[in-house]
Amino acid sequence: MSKQNRIIIIGGSACGPKAAARARRCDQHAMITMVEQGERLSVATCGLPYYVSGVIESRDELLQRHPDFFRDVLDIDVLTRTTATFINREAHTVELVSLDTNKTSIMEYDKLVLSTGSTPATPPLQGRDLKGIFTLTKIEDADAIRSVLAQRKSKKATIIGAGLIGQEMAETLVALGLEVTIIELFDRVLPALLDFEISAYLEKHLKANGVNLLLNQRVTGFNGDNDGWVNKVVMESGQVETNMVLLALGARPNTTLAQKCGLIIGPTRGIAVNEYLQTSDPDIYAGGDCIENMNLITKQKMLAALGSIANKHGRVIGSNVAGGRETFPGILGTAIAKVFEYNVARVGLNESQAREAGYDVVTSLVPGYEHATYYPHGKEILVKLIAEKSTGKLLGGQVIGPGETGKRVDVLVTALTFGATVDDLANLDLAYAPPFNNALDPLHNAANVIRNKLSGYARSLPPMEVHDKIQGEDKFTLLDVRSPDEWQETRIAATQAGLIPLRELRSRLNELDRAVEIVTLCHSSVRAYQAQRILDGAGFHDVKFMDGSIATWPYEISSTEAESAQGV
């Protein structure tokens, strides 16, 4: 009989417990030890915003596994409140210190797993140590926020950073009755994930829910009251009064232990691993937030602090430390969040990322509905697709709106994984019945818009360029082809704008100046594209439609006075 395999796993959040359980199922005889600094294992930290809000009522629901379970069922030794302080790679030992007794022990391993997680990024801002300034990655953080909000009856909350946690917590804090301000360094919310016009669509929703957005603002520090509680956020250009602050500036991989023993750290500052999730030491594996992943599109390394990815890492590592040879292919930068009534999802490269990566891109921006428009209660979604111009290969997508977006992004995830083109996407045999979808899914439509552009039938301008044109000097016609009723109700204010309903276009061509550029628009761009084709056919030489039209216009929009008075 072969020697018993000794496996030590450092970190008990998501990747660690998964690796431990998988290793046990693959090897019934290994000696498996899991080491965790905290008291608890497998805490569902992704649920913390919902625990703070009370949507998740009990913290017990977030505690997924008790150490006893690992002992009784999986025969795994769990050392909680224990920290690993040093790895001696040559001797194959780990130095452990008990946080309760302060005792040091040395433990031998054959295979070691680092699943040390990440820590919230907290830049050294002045006043950082004032009371009432939080991060949110542990259940203790959530308890502290809940207790401060309850005891101090806080009225104003400031979230620094408009990333995913910032967005989720904006909803939570508004739900708890606070006045919420989000301060973001970049020019838009979710700047690492969304393109400008998609962020703009979300920003309107945030504002409609009472969130105060301060974009393009650098925070320099905090002021406090005499009791040491934060009462102001100081920015380069102004101050915001506040009763509490949430720092939501992303996560940094915990790599100290790996660095100390000389493992290679990648350019992203995550632990470098190969496809088997082996570090530069073949007997040491690493997974979860602390490693860098390969982006399947760019083949570049990237960080990702997500339970979904950590769990997949865990399975691969569990198999491999037990003698297997499983691979982890990489990730796509998928993200989804519920932000008030909107579902925000994205995958792959956004347009700016794709351009930065050197792609010549073609995009579509297509408003649609989650299911058949004639089936009740269908809600709007907005799809943006990005593809490579020369090949039609999909590079990424963003789907946002009150309607269902998770399905669409997961279809895109799957399509991107296999290098799908817009032709592939357009012909996917997606499931259709009126309660679930349209005969053509919004993704089909979005793919077809790109196909129309690639084949030369469709020519468009993004809303940002149309906005510039409206402000600019060059003569052009902004031709709205909606119905007079729609025009009356809401329209883009521009001296260049005029209305010819699509139905009348063929008979009113003489009203248009053939000498100037024409940009057509409607509600969703379907009619605008049709109008472009009619004008093409009538010999107009410089016609484009506006991507997304009124439904996605990221700027102010004019409504009739009556409606403005009603505050619509």
Add this chain to the structure above:
Amino acid sequence: MSKQNRIIIIGGSACGPKAAARARRCDQHAMITMVEQGERLSVATCGLPYYVSGVIESRDELLQRHPDFFRDVLDIDVLTRTTATFINREAHTVELVSLDTNKTSIMEYDKLVLSTGSTPATPPLQGRDLKGIFTLTKIEDADAIRSVLAQRKSKKATIIGAGLIGQEMAETLVALGLEVTIIELFDRVLPALLDFEISAYLEKHLKANGVNLLLNQRVTGFNGDNDGWVNKVVMESGQVETNMVLLALGARPNTTLAQKCGLIIGPTRGIAVNEYLQTSDPDIYAGGDCIENMNLITKQKMLAALGSIANKHGRVIGSNVAGGRETFPGILGTAIAKVFEYNVARVGLNESQAREAGYDVVTSLVPGYEHATYYPHGKEILVKLIAEKSTGKLLGGQVIGPGETGKRVDVLVTALTFGATVDDLANLDLAYAPPFNNALDPLHNAANVIRNKLSGYARSLPPMEVHDKIQGEDKFTLLDVRSPDEWQETRIAATQAGLIPLRELRSRLNELDRAVEIVTLCHSSVRAYQAQRILDGAGFHDVKFMDGSIATWPYEISSTEAESAQGV
């Protein structure tokens, strides 16, 4: 300038109008004529069950496009109430007859499109012409059903055929207050789509909603009352009283016109087309319900009467009759339906179809939740996957339950389109946040179960085989590893059944007979698999777990007396 392209499109439901509009956008100068027997174009027939139920309030919502739209916007000539009676392929002419004036005309074409749709299958049953016997494919059918139900205050409805329309209409008729009976020739509902255990899961839900199911029953005819209204459905083995009958026996392609002019009809009885959707005559294209499609998995031809597919056909045909060279790759047999509170979805081959097609298959049957269990209101879904044993290549999937299934089936659609394996599926970077998913999607889990089987870690028996074993003579142990509370609440009644909670298993191994086969089970199979691995590790040689366990047991289940009394 080239000669004007004359395009005639026969049929104005889904494929036809799409082809017409697309052809116009591709060719602004073609002469396009669309011919339709009925009065209306682009009727959303998929919405009919919801119009009958009143969920869709007005029939106008189902009328998507008025002929004027085609004339004014698309410059397309529409001839409604006109039927095409003959195609002279040599002369490139179509003979048309006006249903109002009975006048015949001859029209020349360069390219012809057949989108003649399908007709409900109505076998020549005795009494078929009695009043109160309906099919449902036109808006007139829906109006007739609504009016009969209202005027005659019908109490009992019988649906013949447990296909998709039959299922949707069961919900509709129950909602309208009728006692509904479904009669099906085969041994299960949705027999062409689902495997036995998935149908069984749905059947429990149908019964819970008051639907009377008569399976394995052949209908021979109908009896009527003195006024000529149907009052009985006659089967080979008995009769059912009824006030109305819906024949829901599927659709047959309308191919008379194609056959008369000698176009090739395929083995499925649909019009044969190539990848460009050209018939055996290169100037005649066909799409929608009347053609046969290629199944992307088996590469065999199959019929599909779905608006989603017809619309995709329409775009390809519209491009090609305008001089393009677009292809339609094929379909996957995707289907989805809302059946009361369940969402039923499937794609690819089910297990029986895969076996019939000669595949050596491996399957998984995995109950799960639509999103994180700690996030409120998560509903159950059940995933069955079918893969090829030698390669791990996915062949199909079925997803059913009160929770979200459309997303999962669309991910499978996309994965199957690209020939994904279970390894690919298991590592898809699907979108994760607690309101949308679990860290691992039920599809990930289902893929991993198959991977565990392929790698030899997991061994299982489907519930049907366990059921046979329970009835059989061979000695075996049905080892339930749930908690005593769960066992108390509900369990599979079998003399071979016994309980050892998973937590106690390692310390109670001596209670098990090593000489007999052991089948473990729990609620969802997670613990049952774990138990199998523990027993494997302890040297037991014949241990399997039951696929799906209690959550998917397709047979009767024992509850405690107290609960039975409460009718739970």
